[in-house]
Amino acid sequence: MVKIFGHRGAAGTYPENTMPSFRAAEQLGADGIELDVQLSKDGTVVVIHDETVNRTTNGRGRVNSYTYEELSRLDASHSFYKKTGFCSIPSLEEVLRWLQGTQLLINVELKNNKLPYRGLEESVIHLLRKYELEPRAVLSSFHHASMVKCRELAPDIETAVLYKRGPHKPWEYAQKLGAGAIHPNYAYIADPVVELTLAHGIAVRPYTVNKEKYMRKLMRLQVTGIVTDYPEVARRVLQEEQRKGR
Structure with a gap:
C-alpha cells in the first residue's frame, strides 16, 4: 500500500518543520513525516529547510551562525x-522523542548539498539509534555521496537518492x-521508469x-510512497482509489 509522508509535516496548512505541523500530519492521516536537518553553530541537529x-x-542569517538556544x-x-501562535525551530532529538510514542515513519533529509556540515551523518544516525527508530527511518539527500557515507555508517538504515531530473536508469544508479530508494520530483519521472524501478526492488517515493x-x-x-504538503487530501484520495479497486 502507498505510504503517505507529510512534507515538513503538514506544510500546506501548518508552519513547516515545526512540532504543530508534525502532530497535524499524524492527525490528518499521514503514515510518516518528512523533515529537513542541518547543524547549528554548536553542533545540534536542527529541523529547518533553508x-x-x-x-x-x-x-x-545562516542557520549555522546561531547556537541551538538562539535558534x-x-x-x-x-x-x-494567527493559527498556531509562536512556533520554535525543533531539534531533531525533540522530534524523535515525540515520534517514538507514535507509529509514524520518518524520512530525514540531510540538507548538506550546499553546505558541508561535517559530522551531520554521524549525528543523525546516533539520534536514530538512541531512540531505536532505525526500522522506521529513511535517510535522503541531494548530496548522493552523503548517502553512500550513511550506508557505510549504518547499513541497517535505508537510504534514498533525492533528485529533480534523474538518471536514465535510476534503479541502476540507486543500486x-x-x-x-529513489525520491524523484514527481513532475520529471515517467510511468515506465517508475514501473521498472519498482520491478528492480528499489522503492519510489516522489x-x-x-x-x-x-x-x-x-x-x-x-x-512505495508519496511526499505531500496535504496528507489529508492524499489519505482521502487513497481511500477512494482503494474503493474503486474492490
Missing part, C-alpha cells in the same frame, strides 16, 4: 502565526550507491505531490 532562517522565521528563540510560525490528479496517477502505479 540554509538561512530568513524565509520561515523572524530572524536573519529556539526564533518564531518559526512563518505565515501561520550502485547501495540505496534502497515529492512534492499536492494535486489530486497526480496523487491518483502515482497511486495507480503503486509507488
Whole structure:
C-alpha cells in the first residue's frame, strides 16, 4: 500500500518543520513525516529547510551562525502565526522523542548539498539509534555521496537518492550507491521508469505531490510512497482509489 509522508509535516496548512505541523500530519492521516536537518553553530541537529532562517522565521542569517538556544528563540510560525501562535525551530532529538510514542515513519533529509556540515551523518544516525527508530527511518539527500557515507555508517538504515531530473536508469544508479530508494520530483519521472524501478526492488517515493490528479496517477502505479504538503487530501484520495479497486 502507498505510504503517505507529510512534507515538513503538514506544510500546506501548518508552519513547516515545526512540532504543530508534525502532530497535524499524524492527525490528518499521514503514515510518516518528512523533515529537513542541518547543524547549528554548536553542533545540534536542527529541523529547518533553508540554509538561512530568513524565509520561515523572524530572524536573519545562516542557520549555522546561531547556537541551538538562539535558534529556539526564533518564531518559526512563518505565515501561520494567527493559527498556531509562536512556533520554535525543533531539534531533531525533540522530534524523535515525540515520534517514538507514535507509529509514524520518518524520512530525514540531510540538507548538506550546499553546505558541508561535517559530522551531520554521524549525528543523525546516533539520534536514530538512541531512540531505536532505525526500522522506521529513511535517510535522503541531494548530496548522493552523503548517502553512500550513511550506508557505510549504518547499513541497517535505508537510504534514498533525492533528485529533480534523474538518471536514465535510476534503479541502476540507486543500486550502485547501495540505496534502497529513489525520491524523484514527481513532475520529471515517467510511468515506465517508475514501473521498472519498482520491478528492480528499489522503492519510489516522489515529492512534492499536492494535486489530486497526480496523487491518483502515482497511486495507480503503486509507488512505495508519496511526499505531500496535504496528507489529508492524499489519505482521502487513497481511500477512494482503494474503493474503486474492490
